[in-house]
Each structure stands twice: as C-alpha cells, then as structure tokens.
Amino acid sequence: MSGKQPTRGRQxxxxxxxxxxxxxxxxxxxxxxxxxxxxDTPTPLFQLLTLSLLLSTRISSEIAVAAxxxxxxxxxxxxxxxxxADRRTIISALGRAG
Incomplete structure (x- = not known):
C-alpha cells in the first residue's frame, strides 16, 4: 500500500x-x-411518505406498493x-390495490 488516501472522486x-x-x-x-x-422536491418526498405509511400497515408490501x-x-x-379529494376517490384508489 502506498499510504495514500483515496481521492474524493474514487470514494x-x-x-x-x-x-x-x-x-x-x-x-x-x-x-x-x-x-x-x-x-429533493416536495412531490416525490410526499409520495415517499405516503408509501412509507402504507408499508407500515398490516398489509403485504405488494398491496402497499399497489395502493x-x-x-x-x-x-x-x-x-x-x-x-x-373526496372520500370516494381515495377509497376507490385503495380498493383497486387489492
């Protein structure tokens, strides 16, 4: 070993x-x-939060992803x-997930 630290680009x-x-x-x-x-923008971060909440429930990960x-x-x-959104829109979307 040469004793050199890896460069930032290599790291x-x-x-x-x-x-x-x-x-x-x-x-x-x-x-x-x-x-x-x-x-690092609001929409995908909210989508990730929504997905995280669905994945933390007592349903399979496949259903959470579909939801x-x-x-x-x-x-x-x-x-x-x-x-x-009206309640029906949300319930219909969740219902289509399985």
Whole structure:
C-alpha cells in the first residue's frame, strides 16, 4: 500500500458501485416499484411518505406498493390533492390495490 488516501472522486465511485451492487442483489426498491422518482422536491418526498405509511400497515408490501401506485395514478401526489379529494376517490384508489 502506498499510504495514500483515496481521492474524493474514487470514494464517490466506490459508494455508487456499492449502491449498484446492493440494488442488483436485492432487486428494485419499493419506491421504484411505486413509480416514485426520488428527488429533493416536495412531490416525490410526499409520495415517499405516503408509501412509507402504507408499508407500515398490516398489509403485504405488494398491496402497499399497489395502493401507492393507485393513489398516485388518481392524482393524489401532494398534501393539497389528498386534502381536497373526496372520500370516494381515495377509497376507490385503495380498493383497486387489492
């Protein structure tokens, strides 16, 4: 060993390689299965929160992911959209999930 510290670029590449290896081994994430594109913006963060809440309930992860997809497909992608949606819209979306 030369005693040199890895460069920042190499560390970032190593982190990216590790993340890719984990995803290749474990398969797709719940977020990607729910069609949530992760970004540091309000809509995807709200979608991730919604998905997290569904995944924490006593239903299978497959149903939770399907429920999230149906809610998002129904346009319920923001707090305002959920707040202004009628009860029937939400129940119908959840019902389509299984």
């Amino acid at each position: 970032e590449a190593s982190v990216a390689e590790t993340a890719r290896a984990l995803l290749d081994n474990a398969g797709p994430t719940y977020a990607s299965a729910s069609h949530v594109t992760l970004k 999230a997809r149906e809610l998002f497909r129904a346009g319920l992608r923001s707090p305002r959209a959920v707040r202004t």
